Amino acid sequence: MRYSYLSALSVLIVVLLIAVPLVANSFWLVQIGAQTFIYGIIALGLTLLAGCGGMVSLAQMTVAGFAGYLVSILGINSVNLGLDWPWPMVVLSAITVATVFGTLIGLLSVRTDGIYTIMITLAIATGFFYFTRQNYSIFNGFTGYSGIKAPVVAGIDLREPAYFYYLSLMMAAVSFFSIAYLVRSNFGIALQGLRDNARRMEALGFHVVAHRILTYSIASILAAVGGVLMVWMNGRIDSASIGVGPTIDILVMAIIGGLGHPIGAFIGALIFTLSDNFAINLIDHERFNTVIGSVFLAIVLFSPDGVIGWWRCWFKIGGASD
Template sequence: MSIAEPRKAAVQPMWFEKIPAGWWALVLILLTMPAWANDFVLFQVMGWTFILGMIALSLMFLAGYGGMVSLIQMSVAAMAGYMVAIFGNSGMGEISMGLPWWLYLPIAVAIAALFGTLVGALAVRTEGIYTIMITLAIAAAFFYFTRQNYTIFNGYSGFNLVVPPPLFGVDWRAPMPFYYLTLGCAAICYLVVVYVSRSPFGLSLQGVRDNPRRMAALGFNVTAHRVAAYTFASVIAAIGGILLAWQNAQIAPGTAGIPAVIDILVIAVVGGITRPIGPFIGALIYVLLRTFSPDVLLAFGLSGERFKLLIGLGFLAIVFFSPDGVLGLWERWRNRRARGQDPLTGEDP
C-alpha cells in the first residue's frame, strides 16, 4: 500500500491580488495627476470633486445603508466651516478666536457632528417624505439664521481669509498640496465607509433599513442605530465642509443655501446612492457641467446661467433610465455584455 502524498494546501491570493486592475489604474491616474494636469484641474475641478463627493458620501451612507434621505448634510458641512472660521483665524479678527489648528479642527468636527446628531434624533422618528421635509426645513432655518445673525456668524458677509494652517512649511491651499490633501481625505472617508458598512454596526444598520420591526424583535435598538448613523455621516460631512471653506477661503450663508442642499442630493443620486464610489462619480459629473457648460452655452449664444437646466435634464434622464444612477447604467451594460446581448438595447444577437 503506497503512502499517499500529502495534499498541497491551496495558495491563497494576497489582498492586493484581489483588487481589480481597473482600481489600480484609477489609483495610478489619481496619484500621478499633478504630473500632467494643470493647476486649474487640480484645484478647481478635482479638489471640488473630492469635497462634494465627501459631503454626498455622507448622504449616501444614510440613504444607501440606513434608508434615510437627509437634506441636512450640506448644512452640517457649512457648520464645520463656520466653526473653523470662528475658533480659528479669518479676516474677521473681532469674531475669530485664533485658537491653534490642533484645537479648533476637532472642535469644528465635534460641533458639526453634534448638530447632525440632534437633527438626526428628530428625523429618525419619521419616515419617507416626512424625513426629507424635516431635514429640509432645518436646513432652510440654518441658512436664514446664519444670514441674519451678525454676532456669531457675521450675517450675510460671513467670513473671508479662511485658509488652512501652514503645517510642515507647506502652503496647503496651493494647487498640488490641496489636491493631495483632498484626495487623501476622500480616500480615507471612502475606505472608512466601506469598512463600517461591513462591520457589525453597518450590517445591523442595513437590517434596520430592510426590516426595522424584525431587528427590534431581535433586540436591536433601531432608533439608536439610526441616530448613530447620523453622527457618523455628520463627521464625514464636517471634513468636507472644512475643506470647502479652505478651498473658497471663505464661508458664507450661501454655502448652505437651498440650491447647495439640493445639489448634494442630485450628486448622490446621479452617481449612484447604493455604493460609496457613486457620490464621487456624481460629483465629477456635476463639477464638469458646472465648470464648463456655461462656456458651451455662451458659444451657442445662450445665457451661461442655464447650466442648471442641463444639470436638471441630466438628472431627470438618469433617474428615468436608471434609478441606481450612473453605476446602475454601467452594471446593466456589463451584464448584457456578459450574457451576449446588445449592450444598448438588451436584445439577443
C-alpha cells in the same frame, strides 16, 4: 476574469489620481479635483444615511457649513480676525461640534421616515440658512467670513494647489474605505436590515433608534470634514454656501452616482463639478440647472441605481465572465 479586470481598473484609477498633479494646472487640481473630493465626502454621508439606512437627510450641507463657520470663527479671518486658535484645535473643535450638531439633527429625525424625514431636515437646513444670513454677531450675516486660509503643516503649505489636492484625495480615500468597510460590517448589515424592515429588526433585539442616531453621527463626521476642506478651498463662507440650492445639490450628486454605492458619491460629485464648470461652454452658465437637471432626469428614468447601475448593465452586456 471579471475580478481581475476590476482590480486592474482600480489600480489604474489610483495611479492616475496620484499622477494628476504632474500634468494638471491649478484649475484642474482645485476647482475640479479637490472640489470633487470634497463634495464626494459630504455626499458620502448621504449615501450612508439614505442608501444603507433609508433616511434621506437634506442637512448634510448644513452640517458642513456649520463646521466651515466654526473654522472661520475659531481660526483667522479677514472680517473680525477670529479667535486665532492653533489650527489643530480649530479643526478638532469644528469637526467635534459639527458632529454633535448633526447628531442632534438625527435625534429630531430618526423617529420619522420617508417624506417626513426629508421635510424635517429640509426645515432645519432652511432655518439655519436664514439664521446665518440674519445673524451678524456670530455668523456676520449676509457677508459671512473671508480670508480663511489652509494652514502650513511641517513646512508644507496646504494652500498650494498640489498639496491641497493630495490632502483632499487622502481624506476622500480614508472616508471612502471607511464607509465601504462599515457597509459590510455587522453594523452596516444591521442598518440595511433596519432600512428594509425596522419592525422585524426591533423584534430581533436591535435598537432601531440608537442605530439610526449613530448613523447620523457618522454622516455628520463626513460632512464636517468636507466642510473644513470646503472653507479652506474657497477661502470664505457665507449663507449662500448652505442655501437650499447647495443642499439639494448634494442629494443630486448622490443619486446621479448611485445612492446605494459609496463610490457613487464621488462619481456624482465629478459629474456635477464638470457640469458646473463647463456648462458655460455649452449654454449660458445661468442655465446650468437645465444641464444638471436633464442629467438627473435621465438617471432617474433610465437607471434608478445611478451611473453605477449603467456601468453594471454595460458590464453584463459586455460579456465579462467570472
